[in-house]
Amino acid sequence: MVIARDEETGAEIRGPAPAAARATAVSGRVLGRDLLSAGVYISVELSPLVVPERAAVVHAVRTLLDLGAAARAGRTFDGPRWRYDPAMLDAQAERMVRELPPEYAGDAGLPRLREAITPDLPFMVFLGEDRASLCIDHRLGDGFLSVMLTAGILSGRRPPGVLASARDADPLPAALNATFLRHPGRAVDVVRDRLTERRAPRPVHSAATVPAERGSLDLVTAVMDPDTYRSIAAWSRGRVPPTLSMMFALREALHRLGVPVMDEGSILVDLRRYLPSGRSTLANFVVGHPIDASIGLDAAGARFSRDLHSGRPLAALTAGLLSRGWRRPAPATAPAAAKPIVSDMGFLRALEPLPWAGEGHVRVSVDPAGRNGITALTAVLQRRLNVSMSFDASLYDRSTIAAACELLCRDPKGLLP
Secondary structure, three states: OOOOOOOHHHHOOOOOHHHHHHHEEEEOOOOOOHHOOOOOOEEEEEEOOOOOOOOHHHHHHHHHOOOOOOHHHOOEEEEEEEOOOOHHHHHHHHHOOOOOOOOHOHHHHHHHHHHHHOOOOEEEEEEEEOEEEEEOOOOOOOHHHHHHHHHHOOOOOOOHHHHOOOOOOOHHHHHHHHHHHHOOOOOOOHHHHHHHHOOOOOOOOOEEEOOOOOOOOEEEEEEEEHHHHHHHHHOOOOOOOOOHHHHHHHHHHHHHHHOEEEEEEEEEEHHHHOOOOHHHHHOOEEEEEEEEHHHHHHHHHHHHOOOOHHHHHHHHHHHHHHHHHOOOOOOOEEEOEEEEEEEEEEHHHHHHOEEEEEEEEEEEEEEOOOEEEEEEEEEEOEEEEEEEEEEEEOOOOOHOOOOOOHHHHHHHHHHHH
16 A cells, blocks of 8 residues: 555546636635645655756746646645636746755755745745755645656656646545445445454553654654565565555564554555546545554454455545544543554655666655654665654654664564564
């Protein structure tokens, strides 16, 4: 499961944006799923690059903005509403490309890139000497959109097909129809599994808690070499999903470095897998799926695979959206123990044509779900697995998390049972 895919994933979406949509100012309400990400940013840094001239990048951004409101890139935000105004696109493209301040570069700087964002803009591009960064308002979309925007801006090629032929229809009804209405047995399986779990004991969290209010977002990164990546992929194949292997390996790495960890982790699932063939979406369409690590790797793998097949992550997102109006307020405290989270962006083939000046390195900074979350975001570029680990530096020691990240990339199989 991935939160981004290569360019071909959405290329079959038919129907370019109507000319009227590109010529007329339009506005609308931000989808409820997108609003859940208000205040959150996805920051991406790519290096080493032969950085294009600013004029060329502005032109590429302007090309994306001209694709229409459905392509999302040209929207601006005003609270719960968005606006697309063709008359403002030239000025908007100029505002969206800036020089990268040195203090916002690298592992230590990327989490702070959001400080340089202009609040109404959907994303901004920052150009350094040997690197380029994008900071994307999460209300615009998830990791899938961030990769498509990056490819469209920096590859020097035509915009990815999924942007050029975007439709802005809510993907949830189509996913529910394809998953549950066409396969009623899956809905039965979801309800049965949910009732069974209610009767079963839940993972026990440590009694120690910390205030839930977030502290200081930080980032460490490492790269897994091609041979090690192939080895862990082969080890997982036919046994458990690779992302589950990575979550268990992350949990064990943190434990060995002395970080208290929960028995519950999470894996981000891309719900585009539930859309009918040929459909995709640029909207946020991912959800965190809980994993009970206390039952062991193989049992957790079997349960996770069953949940994916039955559509349980899709059902969970739907239930969450329906119940948000009467949901209890978020708790004031969070467990002190770390919650391991894995988000896999898959193979970044759309980024391979970028003007790399050496072995490409992708850093991604995201807000973990909850103050005690430690999120490992993984992505394969040029046969190497890039790992970006986001965490709260006011809660966890940076050098310890960096050592855990290095151990995860150096010997993932040695961390697994």
